[in-house]
Amino acid sequence: MNKYFLSIISILLLFQSFKVFDEIFYHEEEGEGSKIFSEIEDEDSDISEEENEENEVVQKLDLDSLFVNFDIKKGEKVAKQCSACHDFSVNLKVKIGPPLWGVVGRKVAAINEFKYSDALVNFKKDWDRETLFYFLENPKEYIKGTKMIYKGLKKNSDRVNLISYLESLK
Ligand code: HEC
Incomplete structure (x- = not known):
């Protein structure tokens, strides 16, 4: 009885320590990951701003080029x-x-x-x-x-x- 009890306790402890380890590891990774992700997002928004500027220019040019053909x-x-x-x-x-x-x-x-x-x-x-x-x-x-x-x-x-x-x- 005592033997079983001990082994159950040790299995639980082992399991618990895995969990703790896992949490530390996982959270660290998540932290890193979201940092990288937000950097990517930042880069993305830079790109879309540039694209917007380009689009505005294109739109203005388009209006001029539209008026090349008129009747x-x-x-x-x-x-x-x-x-x-x-x-x-x-x-x-x-x-x-x-x-x-x-x-x-x-x-x-x-x-x-x-x-x-x-x-x-x-x-x-x-x-x-x-x-x-x-x-x-x-x-x-x-x-x-x-x-x-x-x-x-x-x-x-x-x-x-x-x-x-x-x-x-x-
Ligand atoms: C059903 C009547 C109606 C039709 C159809 C209409 N308009 Fe007008 N338009 C008005 C009225 C009323 C105003 C004044 C708007 C205001 O004060 O908000 C106006 C204002 C304008 C102005 C501003 C002029 C100024 O002195 O600032 C322009 C430009 C204009 N219309 C162009 C056109 C053109 C081009 C068309 C045809 C494609 C057209 N409208 C069709 C009633 C009409």
Whole structure:
């Protein structure tokens, strides 16, 4: 009886010491491991920052290269979708929306006779290729709170042609 008891105790002790050893070893390894892992993560985020910068450059370049091919006549056709609300003539008539003659390069919300939304008044930029390109893709998303009810032009080429047409109105 005593013999059995002793051997059970010693087995338990042995087992316990393995466990302790194992825990020390395992935890150390885990510590090392997570250090290495976080270093890898850091490196990763460096890479993605660089990639983001590259992407921004690429996006800007893309806009320029998109405007290499444009068709003012096609743009004029696309503009028919806008003419219910906008006057494109030199007479600068206010309709449901402000007149768009000379809009490219003009300050946003610059027509005194037109009552713009606060969203447009507070936008404080000029209408250049870039602002028009993204506004016309999805007006409500690009300037939240605009009262221009228009779903947007999804095709890049439609917007390039339309903006090129707008540029010709001067
Ligand atoms: C249903 C009427 C409607 C349609 C269709 C519409 N717009 Fe507008 N647009 C407006 C209104 C209203 C505003 C003023 C928005 C505000 O004050 O928030 C506006 C504002 C603008 C502005 C800002 C002008 C400025 O003086 O700052 C531009 C640019 C513009 N629209 C371009 C277009 C183009 C291009 C199209 C066609 C692809 C178009 N809109 C279609 C009603 C319309």
